[in-house]
Amino acid sequence: GAGVSQSPSNKVTEKGKDVELRCDPISGHTALYWYRQSLGQGLEFLIYFQGNSAPDKSGLPSDRFSAERTGGSVSTLTIQRTQQEDSAVYLCASSLFEADTQYFGPGTRLTVL
Amino acid sequence: EDQVTQSPEALRLQEGESSSLNCSYTVSGLRGLFWYRQDPGKGPEFLFTLYSAGEEKEKERLKATLTKKESFLHITAPKPEDSATYLCAVNMHTGTASKLTFGTGTRLQVTL
Numbered sequence: 001g002a003g004v005s006q007s008p009s010n011k012v013t014e015k016g017k018d019v020e021l022r023c024d025p026i027s028g029h030t031a032l033y034w035y036r037q038s039l040g041q042g043l044e045f046l047i048y049f050q051g052n053s054a055p056d057k058s059g060l061p062s063d064r065f066s067a068e069r070t071g072g073s074v075s076t077l078t079i080q081r082t083q084q085e086d087s088a089v090y091l092c093a094s095s096l097f098e099a100d101t102q103y104f105g106p107g108t109r110l111t112v113l
Numbered sequence: 114e115d116q117v118t119q120s121p122e123a124l125r126l127q128e129g130e131s132s133s134l135n136c137s138y139t140v141s142g143l144r145g146l147f148w149y150r151q152d153p154g155k156g157p158e159f160l161f162t163l164y165s166a167g168e169e170k171e172k173e174r175l176k177a178t179l180t181k182k183e184s185f186l187h188i189t190a191p192k193p194e195d196s197a198t199y200l201c202a203v204n205m206h207t208g209t210a211s212k213l214t215f216g217t218g219t220r221l222q223v224t225l
Contacts, residue, residue: 004156031211043157043200045212056212091156098211099144099204104156 002026004105006092012111013082021077021108025094032075033095033102034067038088046090049075050098082112116140119201119216126223129190134219136201137183144204146184147213148177151198160186160199191223 005024013019025032034046045059049069060066064083069075079086089109093102120135138146145164149157161170163179170177174195176187186199198220202213 033212035213035215042217043202043213043215045214048211050211059212093156095211101147101159101162102213103159104149106156 004092004094004103006090006105006108008108009106010109010111012113014113015084016081018078018080019082019110021079021090021110023075023077023092023094023105025073025075025092026103027073029094029096029103030072031095031098031100031102032069033093034075034077035091035093036088037091037107043091046077079110082110084112086110087112117201117203117214117216119199119219121219122217123220124222126188126191126221128192128223128225131187131189131191133188134186134199134201134221135183136186136216138201138203139182140203140205140214142205146179147202147204148184148186149200149202151200151218157200188221191221193223193225196221196223 007022032049035043037043047054047067048056051072052069064080067077089107091104091107093104095102117138126132145162147162148160150160151157161177166181168179174189178185198218200218202215204213
């Protein structure tokens, strides 16, 4: 079946611009997660959704980062006023229920010039 | 502080040369330990989930084991296509959260 999909696969933007990253989870998965992977660093947790609610936003690095999930399915991660340090690969994962195995998408590579 | 440490950072093996990767963790309340494989430019690919000490899982040339403090990923007679970064992650009892805490990975290169 279809896995987790993310779009765009690559995004180049200028410092100060806003960007939106999209995640389509595996159909029927109730939990959705966003992570960030910077060069030479491990995956860093950003936010977790159960249905349309976000019980844990503790990983969002600043108030420039926000995310929403609608219809218990698609999620959008928005970064406002992008900075060069936001350059990274943003990964989305979904699981059938909380604490179950997480399946990852291919990621969106964000480059802020 | 909860931590996940993987060793070695990088490993170079010849085809057929078996070895093990280590993932040690210090967490309060382990819900599960996960192994993923990541190829360059791709998202992590799920390999195994382990829930309790003594548990073992196998898939082809890979075998994962778990103790109360660490997990090993044993690679038997590796092939060049096993070259990738192997990531270990833990899921902890943290109340409302259900996030994975990742190690920084082991980069494995298998040569002919």
